[in-house]
Each structure stands twice: as C-alpha cells, then as structure tokens.
Amino acid sequence: MYILRYLHKESEQGEEGGEGLTAREYLEKIWHNERIIRNKQIERKYWMELASGITASIGGERVQSTKIVSPMEKMVVEAAIIDQEIDRLKKEIAEIIETIQKLPTEEYDFLHKVYIQRKDMKEIYVDGYKSNSWAKTMHKRALSSLQRVLDERENAQE
Numbered sequence: 001m002y003i004l005r006y007l008h009k010e011s012e013q014g015e016e017g018g019e020g021l022t023a024r025e026y027l028e029k030i031w032h033n034e035r036i037i038r039n040k041q042i043e044r045k046y047w048m049e050l051a052s053g054i055t056a057s058i059g060g061e062r063v064q065s066t067k068i069v070s071p072m073e074k075m076v077v078e079a080a081i082i083d084q085e086i087d088r089l090k091k092e093i094a095e096i097i098e099t100i101q102k103l104p105t106e107e108y109d110f111l112h113k114v115y116i117q118r119k120d121m122k123e124i125y126v127d128g129y130k131s132n133s134w135a136k137t138m139h140k141r142a143l144s145s146l147q148r149v150l151d152e153r154e155n156a157q158e
Contacts, residue, residue, distance in 0.1 A: 107142035
C-alpha cells in the first residue's frame with residue numbers, strides 16, 4: 001500500500017509528468033514504470049490466485065447486519081486497484097512517447113531506440129553506419145531538444 005500512496009502522491013505533483021525533471025529523468029520514467037508494471041502484474045496474479053483458491057461458505061446463518069467484505073471480495077478489489085495503477089502507468093509511458101514524437105525525426109528516432117527499444121549506443125551507431133561520437137552528440141542534442149519541449153510545456157502551465 002505504501003507504493004500506491006507514493007505513486008498517487010507523485011501523480012498529484014505532476015499529472016503531465018516532467019515538472020522539475022531533466023529530460024533524461026523524464027525518459028527514465030519509462031524504465032521505472034515498466035518495472036512497476038511487471039511487479040504489479042505479479043501482485044495481481046497473486047491476488048487472483050488467492051481469490052480463486054477461496055470457497056464461499058454455503059448455508060451459514062447470518063448473525064450480523066453490517067456488511068463484512070469477504071476475503072475473496074477483498075482480493076478481487078486489490079486486483080482491480082492494481083489494474084487501475086497499471087493503466088495509469090501505461091498512459092504515462094504513452095504520454096512520454098507522444099512528447100518525444102514532437103522532436104525532429106532523427107532525434108525522436110534516436111531517443112526511441114535508446115529509451116523505448118532499449119538499444120545501446122553501439123548498436124545504434126553500428127546500425128546507422130555512424131560513429132560513437134555521432135551517437136554521443138545525437139544523444140546530447142536530442143536530450144536538449146526534449147528539455148526545451150518540457151520547459152515550454154512547464155512555462156505554458158504557469
């Protein structure tokens with residue numbers, strides 16, 4: 001539950017994502033979110049397996065009139081909360097991708113290969129018949145362009 005509160009607090013601070021972050025930190029949110037999504041999927045599977053392993057009592061006499069949430073209901077609710085969190089994280093990743101699509105094509109392509117496709121610099125410059133220095137320069141240029149986009153967006157919100 002702590003992680004859900006932390007993520008909720010983090011999302012309240014910046015629904016658009018990117019406020020106060022450098023371009024590199026903004027892009028690294030993709031990797032962070034992907035890790036959380038993988039872990040949330042494991043948690044969800046755990047809750048659903050628990051829920052499917054519980055049987056309801058039949059023929060029991062009801063003594064109390066207040067609604068008591070059954071263990072199965074609680075587990076299904078936990079799984080639904082996890083589904084919502086996964087959806088939110090996926091939307092944040094999609095927003096980041098949409099943001100880098102605003103860059104010039106070569107810069108967008110480079111950042112996509114590094115941060116979305118997770119290719120290393122050598123793989124990128126070898127594929128493009130370029131040099132290591134070209135890759136470093138392109139990375140720096142693309143991050144600078146992205147930083148301008150993020151700064152413009154932040155200034156527009158103020």
